[in-house]
Amino acid sequence: MRQILQSFKTGVTELAKLPAPKVKTGQVLIKTTRSLVSLGTERMLVEFGRASLIQKARQQPDKVKMVLDKIKTEGLMPTLETVFNKLEQPLPLGYCNVGKVIEVGKGVTDFKVGDRVTSNGQHAEFVSIPQNLVAHIPDNITDEEAVFTVIGAIALQGIRLVNPTMGETIVVIGLGLIGLLAAEMLMANGCKVIGYDLDDNKVAIAKEKGIIAFNPLKGNDPVKFVLENTNNVGADGVLITASAKSNAIISQAAQMSRQRGRIVLVGVIGLNISRAEFYEKELSFQVSCSYGPGRYDDDYExxxxxxxxPFVRWTEKRNFETVLQLISTGKLQVKNLISEVVALEEYEKIYGEIGTSKSIASIIKYDESTQPESTIIVTKKEGQPTKGVIGLIGAGNFTKMTLLPALKGTNAHIKHIVSSGGVNGTALAKKHNIAQSTTDYELVLDDKDVDLVMITTRHNLHADMVIKALDKGKHVFVEKPLALNHEELEAIEESYQKSNGTLMIGFNRRFSPHTQKIKSLVGDAPMNVIATMNAGAIPPEIWVHDMEVGGGRIIGEACHYLDLIVYLTGSKIKAVCMNALGENPAENTDSASILVKLENGSTGVVNYFANGSKSYAKERLEVFSQEKTLIMDNFIKTTGHGTKGFSKLKTKLNKGHKAQFGQILEKIKQGDIALIPYEELINVTKASFAAIQSLKEGKWIEIE
Known part of the structure; x- marks a missing residue:
């Protein structure tokens, strides 16, 4: 399929060839017929992409601070590599899509194949969208009218926050597409609407719709104009849909408002608010969030x-349906807002001049004869190796930032890369010379050429993919964790016993030269190990915290250090006991300490903390044994005390990824990838489950 992408590195807007997405559980696969270009939002993205690095930094000072913090802890070159990798990731454009349902995912009950729908899908020939972001189109609405639904919902949500009543005067600042839609819906609500914009064409369209509209550049002072048209009372509400860096707009909104007026921001403006202007009138101010309640809530979307x-009357989907109803009944006229309709392959007519375009609404038309293909050839390779062919499932941050850079310069032959939407996988395939990009991981499992399947997806997908790969006789590398619960682990063990394949988890830290040095100095003698991870806070809504999706940070991340202790002590874990911070420690796995008993009498402590400073090193390891003490600082520096002949090891940041993958590539040529004994992989996984159980039950948990 073809999709419009924006590069943040080069600034180029391109029509890329990608594999079509596979429909997911709870989603519908839509064949696009029309999409609308949101000129305001997309202009900002395109102009950001075309800006220089210095200009990008000036626009995002918060990100600059994050970069500086990362330089302090991890060094300049690893940080720059991370930044450039981020910039290389193309961004899909668009969020106003219309088309027909061609496939329905598991669990979807509201839609069937053949339904004509609108969604927040991108500018792509095929999109897979969650059912709560999709709405049925009434029969009397054309596709070119229905494509205004999502952007109309943005305007409608702003209106709902203004909470206008019949007869009130509402000012709309900025008569772009969202402003014009909002103004017309306010009129349908029985309001007196005043709007202004610096573009005469937009002002003229507003006047045709019955809006009291003007251009401030033509001599009308906005505040005086509103006061004169409200008998000096002021506006009941002000809806700001403009885009400007100036603080003048928020000041004007305050000055033109009546006592206890309401101001709602939908656009992007300077927000240096004058306390006096808001204080004297007791004004309220609120920022509107996109389409409405449910936006950015994973449970909903x-x-x-x-x-x-009965409790949340207007969600984003119900806002979609309201806009469609207004169009269907003729209360919202959108045809006269269409500036142009262009074919998808002529997209440059829109994006080539997007910075200076005076268009109100540009619509993209799609070829309805196109069929979805889940795989595309990215690079043609000759002389395929007979052993060691890799199929990579997952194209997220770990693959992009860690796995593929670590494989760079090796003889790794990756035949397939799988990504859910096709965008990430194709971009990485082009950069790393991977033959095929696909959205169908079953293709990888069925390919007889593939010896090694590498899985780097979200944690909840690991177990099922590992089982299917083992059942196909593949060797499997899975980025931690192996599983999220005992049921998944038991199913994996059952498949492993029947399979000819071998298994490896991405416990890379045992392969670091720092770990290797410590191991060589202490041997297998009983020891005390203290491992501290200054992990940093992650917002609670991020998927890692969801026990069904990410498994939480102990199962999903702290397992690294359980494995490290097993490796250093040369012994499996016998029992664990975990305690966490706070009044309700059983609900907090972000800042916790795990006590570990080993079968050979060694002991360990894993401190996993999310409440420390980012300026402090992220990882620290202390080992005490045979009157020796070794301290590893962030996989950059290791110092020894009482270690005759050794005092210090210093390297660039090295967590062992490159060594781990290098050894896997060597092993796979011999017919396996068992770098870590299978029993240790299972033992560490069980220990991570036991840590959570210990926290809930408040006692030591023995490992079976």
């Missing part, structure tokens, strides 16, 4: 859990 209507 991705899992399809609706908010009960």
């Amino acid at each position: 991705q899992k399809g859990i609706d908010y009960p209507l």
